[in-house]
Amino acid sequence: MTLAIEGLCAAYGEIEVLHGISLSVEKGQLIALLGANGAGKSTAIKAIMGLVKPTAGRVLLDGRDIAGEAAHLAARAGIVLVPEGRRIFKKMTVEENLQVGGVVRSAAEVRERLADIYALFPTLGERRRQIGGTLSGGEQQMLAIGRALMSRPSFILMDEPSLGLAPLVVERVHQAIDRIRREMGIGGILVEQNVVIALGVASHAYVLMRGSVVLSGDPKTLAASPQLKEAYLGMG
Amino acid sequence: MEVFVQQLINGITLGSIYGLIAIGYTMVFGIIGMVNFAHGDVFMVSAFVALIALLILTTWLGMSSVALALLIVLVVAMVFTSLVNWVIERIAYRPLRGSFRLAPLISAIGMSIFLSNFVQVTQGPRNKPIPPLLRDVIVVMHGDYDVTVSYRQLIIWGVTAVLLAIFWYLVSKTALGRAQRACEQDQKMAALVGIDVDRTISITFVIGAALAAVAGTMYLMYYGVVSFSDGFVPGIKAFTAAVLGGIGSLPGAVIGGLLIGLIETMWSAYFSIDYKDVAAFSILAITLIFLPQGLLGRPEVEKV
């Protein structure tokens, strides 16, 4: 299974912020989307999810163009999002958050999947009755990831999952991301500010600069590239 | 003492009706942030549906079992009113979503006027009575004055309790209820996990209307008459109940309803029956000034 975007353009009002970007990811593969603040990473993710309507280009899921479809259809098609800022349902319990993540599945599948998620994140299991809003930042991030996994997606998109977390917690989040790919065979796009970590877990990376892909390749080559630094500092 | 107990019984009855209507206000406000001005009129329409269904069953079809007739009337009113509210949401509110904030509110006021005028024109401007039914009472306390509970009151308590229990289960324990609460908290995120937000909003209107129809049927049975203008005052009182309980809070709507019912009956007994509606409106004003988030309303959780 492949998720690919081709020549994707997106705009806020009159201002175009994505100028025809292309990338692709296979099931079981994790790619990284890097770039400075304001480069257009979140917009690209939102365009895939249907939160932002692309002005041109295609979003292909196994060859089927899903660009511009309503947001709630993405999850049904097998693409889920761990959004910027986590956005867990704060007034619901941990378990309810996870159950909501599985709305597109049957009750029996949800029950089965809950066990998988609690195995992946034991802290969530211990806190299943706790109200989401009272979790720590790291726990909320795990809940956001767990919620996304509840629907048994083919692809998971993660927008800066380590933002605002303590280094040790960041480490654990990335271990989990790696396990998701290896053990569940899910494809992923990881948006990260932390280049070192992103390049450590991804098998391929794209660098965005002012709405265009300026660099792509395997992590080793990218890490050595002087252009990467430029893109990050937003110069050039 | 007898007067107090009697008014307590009457107040709980009235409060049950207000509470059932108030849930519709509070749920719609919770999910789309709109005060559904037409909700009182939807309640009034449901009472007319119940009236027509009851007359068809008893006078035309000659049904003799009052209990069975009432049950059928209740179901018919719930189904028909749900359908009406579903249509109202589709044509009057959904197209305005994403428009300026007051647009749906104005549309709701228009819908309220339309519904009451429509009923006035088609059903006539006068009070419509039903044949008297269930006149029996049980004396619960003897004294200078006998305190009684009527069969009608017992039915209202029973039906309200059963429906609130079903409703509570639906909202707190089912996938539908979780989807509903998810939409209340963060519509975008709800859509991202695969919830059809528009459909969930439709269902909210349907549930609110079904409970209003229960209230409408009980109201008709309790008072024996209904008129096209009966959407307004009970509607405002139920809205007051929702605000007093904390708009957006479901237990708040029920508690607010009971309080408004009790305040109204106590006020009528101890102060002045002529000013009983003023009491409700004063509570609305006082609540909005001194306790805007209501008894059980929580301050908005900060959004990330």
Ligand SMILES: Nc1ncnc2c1ncn2[C@@H]1O[C@H](COP(=O)(O)OP(=O)(O)O)[C@@H](O)[C@H]1O
């Ligand atoms: N809702 C919005 N309305 C208008 N402009 C926006 C909006 N969101 C993002 N932008 C602009 O689009 C550009 C890309 O933003 P974004 O995709 O959030 O970047 P990144 O996630 O890489 O930091 C920025 O210039 C930003 O200011």
Ligand SMILES: [Mg+2]
């Ligand atoms: Mg971003």
